Amino acid sequence: EPEVTQTPSHQVTQMGQEVILRCVPISNHLYFYWYRQILGQKVEFLVSFYNNEISEKSEIFDDQFSVERPDGSNFTLKIRSTKLEDSAMYFCASTESSSYNEQFFGPGTRLTVL
Amino acid sequence: AQSVSQHNHHVILSEAASLELGCNYSYGGTVNLFWYVQYPGQHLQLLLKYFSGDPLVKGIKGFEAEFIKSKFSFNLRKPSVQWSDTAEYFCAVNPPSATNKLIFGTGTLLAVQP
Numbered sequence: 001e002p003e004v005t006q007t008p009s010h011q012v013t014q015m016g017q018e019v020i021l022r023c024v025p026i027s028n029h030l031y032f033y034w035y036r037q038i039l040g041q042k043v044e045f046l047v048s049f050y051n052n053e054i055s056e057k058s059e060i061f062d063d064q065f066s067v068e069r070p071d072g073s074n075f076t077l078k079i080r081s082t083k084l085e086d087s088a089m090y091f092c093a094s095t096e097s098s099s100y101n102e103q104f105f106g107p108g109t110r111l112t113v114l
Numbered sequence: 115a116q117s118v119s120q121h122n123h124h125v126i127l128s129e130a131a132s133l134e135l136g137c138n139y140s141y142g143g144t145v146n147l148f149w150y151v152q153y154p155g156q157h158l159q160l161l162l163k164y165f166s167g168d169p170l171v172k173g174i175k176g177f178e179a180e181f182i183k184s185k186f187s188f189n190l191r192k193p194s195v196q197w198s199d200t201a202e203y204f205c206a207v208n209p210p211s212a213t214n215k216l217i218f219g220t221g222t223l224l225a226v227q228p
Contacts, residue, residue, distance in 0.1 A: 105159075108157065
Protein backbone atom coordinates (compact mmCIF):
# COMPACT_ATOMS: atom_id res chain seq x y z
CA GLU A 1 0.00 0.00 0.00
CA PRO A 2 1.42 3.41 -0.93
CA GLU A 3 2.40 5.61 1.97
CA VAL A 4 3.81 9.00 2.81
CA THR A 5 7.40 8.90 3.96
CA GLN A 6 9.37 11.49 5.91
CA THR A 7 13.05 12.00 6.60
CA PRO A 8 14.75 12.27 8.95
CA SER A 9 12.79 10.64 11.73
CA HIS A 10 14.59 12.80 14.29
CA GLN A 11 16.48 16.04 13.74
CA VAL A 12 18.44 17.82 16.44
CA THR A 13 19.63 21.34 15.71
CA GLN A 14 20.98 24.41 17.42
CA MET A 15 18.84 27.49 17.81
CA GLY A 16 19.28 29.80 14.83
CA GLN A 17 20.18 27.04 12.40
CA GLU A 18 18.25 26.25 9.27
CA VAL A 19 16.54 22.88 8.95
CA ILE A 20 14.87 21.18 6.03
CA LEU A 21 12.35 18.47 6.67
CA ARG A 22 11.62 16.17 3.78
CA CYS A 23 8.51 14.35 2.72
CA VAL A 24 7.65 12.09 -0.17
CA PRO A 25 3.88 12.18 -0.69
CA ILE A 26 1.94 9.40 -2.36
CA SER A 27 2.78 9.54 -6.04
CA ASN A 28 -0.60 10.40 -7.59
CA HIS A 29 -1.58 12.88 -4.88
CA LEU A 30 -1.88 16.54 -5.73
CA TYR A 31 -2.43 18.30 -2.40
CA PHE A 32 0.21 18.44 0.27
CA TYR A 33 0.18 19.61 3.87
CA TRP A 34 2.40 20.18 6.84
CA TYR A 35 1.17 19.94 10.41
CA ARG A 36 3.03 20.08 13.68
CA GLN A 37 2.43 18.80 17.18
CA ILE A 38 4.25 20.33 20.09
CA LEU A 39 4.65 17.82 22.89
CA GLY A 40 1.45 17.56 24.89
CA GLN A 41 -0.50 19.79 22.53
CA LYS A 42 -2.82 19.26 19.59
CA VAL A 43 -1.86 18.66 16.00
CA GLU A 44 -1.86 22.08 14.28
CA PHE A 45 -2.21 22.91 10.60
CA LEU A 46 0.73 24.82 9.14
CA VAL A 47 0.30 25.02 5.39
CA SER A 48 -1.36 23.47 2.36
CA PHE A 49 0.22 23.36 -1.07
CA TYR A 50 -1.21 22.72 -4.51
CA ASN A 51 -0.04 23.29 -8.05
CA ASN A 52 3.34 24.54 -6.85
CA GLU A 53 2.01 27.22 -4.62
CA ILE A 54 0.74 27.72 -1.10
CA SER A 55 -3.05 27.56 -1.02
CA GLU A 56 -3.47 28.29 2.68
CA LYS A 57 -1.26 28.90 5.67
CA SER A 58 -1.85 29.36 9.36
CA GLU A 59 -0.67 32.11 11.66
CA ILE A 60 2.14 29.82 12.78
CA PHE A 61 3.56 29.73 9.26
CA ASP A 62 5.46 33.01 9.35
CA ASP A 63 8.38 34.25 7.26
CA GLN A 64 10.71 31.76 8.93
CA PHE A 65 8.88 28.91 7.22
CA SER A 66 8.82 27.98 3.56
CA VAL A 67 7.72 25.00 1.53
CA GLU A 68 8.87 23.71 -1.78
CA ARG A 69 8.31 20.89 -4.18
CA PRO A 70 11.76 20.84 -5.75
CA ASP A 71 11.10 17.86 -8.00
CA GLY A 72 8.26 15.54 -8.85
CA SER A 73 8.43 13.58 -5.64
CA ASN A 74 9.72 15.57 -2.67
CA PHE A 75 7.87 18.14 -0.59
CA THR A 76 10.02 20.05 1.87
CA LEU A 77 9.48 22.30 4.85
CA LYS A 78 12.29 24.72 5.62
CA ILE A 79 12.68 26.62 8.85
CA ARG A 80 15.20 29.38 8.25
CA SER A 81 16.31 30.20 11.77
CA THR A 82 15.01 27.74 14.30
CA LYS A 83 13.74 28.79 17.71
CA LEU A 84 13.35 26.70 20.84
CA GLU A 85 9.59 26.80 20.39
CA ASP A 86 9.90 25.13 16.98
CA SER A 87 10.65 21.87 18.77
CA ALA A 88 7.79 19.59 17.78
CA MET A 89 6.77 16.61 15.70
CA TYR A 90 6.18 17.68 12.11
CA PHE A 91 3.77 15.66 10.01
CA CYS A 92 3.46 15.72 6.26
CA ALA A 93 0.19 14.67 4.64
CA SER A 94 -1.12 14.31 1.12
CA THR A 95 -4.45 13.81 -0.54
CA GLU A 96 -5.51 12.92 -4.03
CA SER A 97 -7.92 15.78 -4.56
CA SER A 98 -9.37 18.68 -2.69
CA SER A 99 -12.70 17.18 -1.80
CA TYR A 100 -13.96 14.14 0.01
CA ASN A 101 -10.59 12.51 0.33
CA GLU A 102 -8.76 11.48 3.43
CA GLN A 103 -5.38 12.93 4.13
CA PHE A 104 -2.65 10.32 4.38
CA PHE A 105 -0.08 11.15 7.01
CA GLY A 106 3.60 10.38 7.20
CA PRO A 107 5.26 9.05 10.36
CA GLY A 108 6.55 12.47 11.34
CA THR A 109 9.91 14.10 11.99
CA ARG A 110 10.72 14.94 15.57
CA LEU A 111 12.57 18.27 15.58
CA THR A 112 14.52 19.17 18.69
CA VAL A 113 15.96 22.67 18.88
CA LEU A 114 18.64 23.17 21.54
CA ALA B 115 -12.86 30.97 19.02
CA GLN B 116 -13.56 28.23 16.52
CA SER B 117 -12.21 24.93 17.71
CA VAL B 118 -12.53 21.19 18.08
CA SER B 119 -12.93 19.82 21.59
CA GLN B 120 -12.29 16.35 22.90
CA HIS B 121 -13.41 16.13 26.48
CA ASN B 122 -11.70 12.93 27.48
CA HIS B 123 -7.94 13.25 27.55
CA HIS B 124 -7.17 9.85 29.00
CA VAL B 125 -9.50 6.86 29.12
CA ILE B 126 -8.76 3.50 30.69
CA LEU B 127 -11.02 0.55 29.91
CA SER B 128 -11.01 -3.17 30.36
CA GLU B 129 -11.32 -5.43 27.35
CA ALA B 130 -14.89 -5.93 26.16
CA ALA B 131 -16.01 -2.64 27.67
CA SER B 132 -17.88 -0.21 25.47
CA LEU B 133 -16.21 2.98 24.32
CA GLU B 134 -17.53 6.42 23.57
CA LEU B 135 -15.21 9.34 22.94
CA GLY B 136 -16.71 12.78 22.69
CA CYS B 137 -15.94 15.35 20.01
CA ASN B 138 -17.55 18.75 19.64
CA TYR B 139 -16.75 21.49 17.18
CA SER B 140 -17.70 25.12 17.01
CA TYR B 141 -17.73 25.79 13.27
CA GLY B 142 -20.95 26.81 11.57
CA GLY B 143 -21.94 25.74 8.10
CA THR B 144 -21.07 22.50 6.40
CA VAL B 145 -18.11 20.65 7.85
CA ASN B 146 -16.44 17.38 7.06
CA LEU B 147 -15.59 15.28 10.10
CA PHE B 148 -12.92 12.70 10.74
CA TRP B 149 -11.57 10.42 13.40
CA TYR B 150 -7.92 9.48 13.15
CA VAL B 151 -6.06 6.96 15.27
CA GLN B 152 -2.38 6.79 16.14
CA TYR B 153 -1.19 3.43 17.42
CA PRO B 154 2.02 3.43 19.45
CA GLY B 155 4.96 4.13 17.18
CA GLN B 156 2.83 4.50 14.08
CA HIS B 157 1.51 7.36 12.01
CA LEU B 158 -1.97 8.85 11.99
CA GLN B 159 -4.49 6.62 10.23
CA LEU B 160 -8.05 7.38 9.24
CA LEU B 161 -10.69 5.48 11.23
CA LEU B 162 -13.75 6.99 9.61
CA LYS B 163 -15.12 10.12 8.01
CA TYR B 164 -18.40 11.92 7.53
CA PHE B 165 -19.17 14.22 4.62
CA SER B 166 -22.91 13.88 4.07
CA GLY B 167 -25.77 11.40 4.13
CA ASP B 168 -26.38 8.90 6.91
CA PRO B 169 -25.16 10.55 10.12
CA LEU B 170 -24.11 7.18 11.52
CA VAL B 171 -20.87 6.22 9.84
CA LYS B 172 -18.98 3.00 10.18
CA GLY B 173 -15.24 2.80 10.01
CA ILE B 174 -12.53 0.23 10.27
CA LYS B 175 -12.01 -2.17 13.16
CA GLY B 176 -15.60 -1.99 14.37
CA PHE B 177 -15.62 1.73 15.10
CA GLU B 178 -18.54 3.97 14.31
CA ALA B 179 -19.40 7.61 14.85
CA GLU B 180 -22.58 9.60 14.91
CA PHE B 181 -22.89 13.12 13.58
CA ILE B 182 -25.45 15.15 15.49
CA LYS B 183 -25.71 18.48 13.77
CA SER B 184 -27.82 20.15 16.45
CA LYS B 185 -25.21 19.32 19.06
CA PHE B 186 -22.17 20.02 16.85
CA SER B 187 -20.94 16.60 17.88
CA PHE B 188 -19.26 13.62 16.25
CA ASN B 189 -18.74 11.02 18.95
CA LEU B 190 -16.77 7.87 18.33
CA ARG B 191 -18.07 4.55 19.59
CA LYS B 192 -17.12 0.92 19.74
CA PRO B 193 -19.30 -1.66 21.51
CA SER B 194 -16.47 -3.87 22.73
CA VAL B 195 -12.85 -2.72 22.85
CA GLN B 196 -9.81 -4.91 22.55
CA TRP B 197 -6.31 -4.54 23.94
CA SER B 198 -5.15 -3.73 20.39
CA ASP B 199 -7.32 -0.59 20.43
CA THR B 200 -4.85 1.02 22.79
CA ALA B 201 -3.89 4.19 20.92
CA GLU B 202 -4.45 7.92 20.73
CA TYR B 203 -7.63 9.03 18.99
CA PHE B 204 -8.00 12.38 17.28
CA CYS B 205 -11.15 14.05 16.11
CA ALA B 206 -10.61 16.43 13.19
CA VAL B 207 -12.76 18.87 11.28
CA ASN B 208 -12.41 20.24 7.79
CA PRO B 209 -14.15 23.57 8.33
CA PRO B 210 -16.13 25.38 5.64
CA SER B 211 -14.32 27.60 3.16
CA ALA B 212 -10.99 25.95 3.89
CA THR B 213 -8.65 24.29 1.50
CA ASN B 214 -9.16 20.87 3.02
CA LYS B 215 -7.02 21.69 6.06
CA LEU B 216 -7.81 19.71 9.17
CA ILE B 217 -8.37 21.20 12.58
CA PHE B 218 -7.62 18.63 15.24
CA GLY B 219 -8.86 18.11 18.74
CA THR B 220 -6.38 17.57 21.54
CA GLY B 221 -6.61 13.79 21.28
CA THR B 222 -7.75 11.08 23.67
CA LEU B 223 -5.31 8.50 24.90
CA LEU B 224 -7.10 5.17 25.28
CA ALA B 225 -5.53 2.39 27.31
CA VAL B 226 -7.26 -0.97 27.19
CA GLN B 227 -6.32 -3.35 29.95
CA PRO B 228 -6.40 -7.09 29.14
